[in-house]
Amino acid sequence: MSLADELKKLEELRQRGALSEAEFGRAKARLLEVPAVAHAGGVDAINGFRLSSSDRWIAGVCGGLARSTGLASWIWRLILVLLVCFGGFGLLGYLLLWIFVPRD
Numbered sequence: 001m002s003l004a005d006e007l008k009k010l011e012e013l014r015q016r017g018a019l020s021e022a023e024f025g026r027a028k029a030r031l032l033e034v035p036a037v038a039h040a041g042g043v044d045a046i047n048g049f050r051l052s053s054s055d056r057w058i059a060g061v062c063g064g065l066a067r068s069t070g071l072a073s074w075i076w077r078l079i080l081v082l083l084v085c086f087g088g089f090g091l092l093g094y095l096l097l098w099i100f101v102p103r104d
Helices: 003-016 021-047 061-069 073-085 089-100
Strands: none
Touching: 003 021, 061 073, 061 089, 073 089
C-alpha cells in the first residue's frame, strides 16, 4: 500500500470520528517517519555487515549474519547446512561471503 493510500485511510478515519485530532496527528507523524527510518536501517545493516571474530566456527559468516539480523548464529548454521544438503548453494554463498565481506 502506498503512502498516499495510507494517508487517505487515516483521513477517512478522522472524518468518521474514529480518530481524534491528536491521534490522527500522531499516526500521520509515525507514518511519515517510517520510510526514512526503514531505508536508513536497511542500508546501515548492509553497510555494517562484518564477519564475526568472536562468534565463529570457520570464518565467522554465521556469527556476522546473526549480529546483523538478530537471529541466533545456530539458526544461521542450520540454514547453511540445509542449503548445502539441498543443492549446495549454501556452500557457494558461504564462500562468497567469506571472500568479500570484511572482518570486524
